[in-house]
Amino acid sequence: VPPGHPVDTFRREIWALRSVLLQMRQLYQRFDHLDDGEDASALVLEWRGLLNQLMDIEKHFQRKEHLFFSRLEQHGITGPSKVMWGKDDEIRALLRDLAQALQQPGLTAGEWKALVHTVGETVVKAVEEMMYKEEQILLPLCMSTLTEEDWAEIWQSSPLYGWCLVEPQEGYRPPEAVLREGLQLAGPDAIRLSTGVLTLEQLAAIFSTLPFDLTFVDADDRVVFFSEGRQRIFARSRAVLGRKVQHCHPPKSVEVVDRILQDFRSGRHDVAEFWINFRGRFVHIRYFAVHDRDGRYLGTLEVTQDVTQIRQLEGERRLLQYDDAPTEVQ
Structure with a gap:
């Protein structure tokens, strides 16, 4: 090796x-x-x-x-x-x-x-x-x-995910031919939706800009998509794509995962919510059942958001005020 x-x-x-x-x-x-x-x-x-x-x-x-x-x-x-x-x-x-x-x-x-x-x-x-x-x-x-x-x-x-105690040594690099490509969607044309039209570039940029993380599990319980935000709360890699969602959680959580999916698939429930303290942040995790127009179950959408700052908001802000530092314009 x-x-x-x-x-x-x-x-x-x-x-x-x-x-x-x-x-x-x-x-x-x-x-x-x-x-x-x-x-x-x-x-x-x-x-x-x-x-x-x-x-x-x-x-x-x-x-x-x-x-x-x-x-x-x-x-x-x-x-x-x-x-x-x-x-x-x-x-x-x-x-x-x-x-x-x-x-x-x-x-x-x-x-x-x-x-x-x-x-x-x-x-x-x-x-x-x-x-x-x-x-x-x-x-x-x-x-x-x-x-x-x-x-x-x-x-x-x-x-x-990072390294434990030691850093990788120089030497191995996979052949370029087998390195996987990034996000790919079929066709170069614009994507037409019922409420508008987006290019693939725009759609990918929107997903990356959303202030929360998305993960979609299809009707066969396989992870088929996740958004790549600037600061994901829980790390995701492309290796998770195609993987059974039950295998993406520790064994002690699988029973809860299965119950949510069964309830969503049967139509018994459409939303499940959790909130946890994670590394000094207050994280809101929501699961939504996704259906087509005919009510057919398509999968489950996970939405994870750091709401630490949101919980601290008080009163109102009606005037423009930026919280981030200005970016220099060339």
């Missing part, structure tokens, strides 16, 4: 994560050498730093779940996504628990040691087991199954 190939980068991330885990184990041994009444603050600070590095595993998981799993599913292989994604979520929960525990004030060295031998060791073991499964099972499976086109798609989409 050449340097910079997705497998090479993924493998180097595994090695980097193992190095962090080794440092954690060594730190745990130093905790054991403390008397229960000693000051453990310096070791706790070091532990927080190592955990911060380990939390970078989220980027590693995101690429695996949305790129590697997606391409395997195109070849009819769904086992890894069903099993590993659930385990990834368990690790995420453990990391959150440890991060919360490390913020506790006033603990004695004895109490910190107890934390080491419970949550601390559980986290290290869970991540070690996942790294083993990725290296011994997932990567060999991908290498024996995926095509050059699949690797080109993974390579091209990977920067959307």
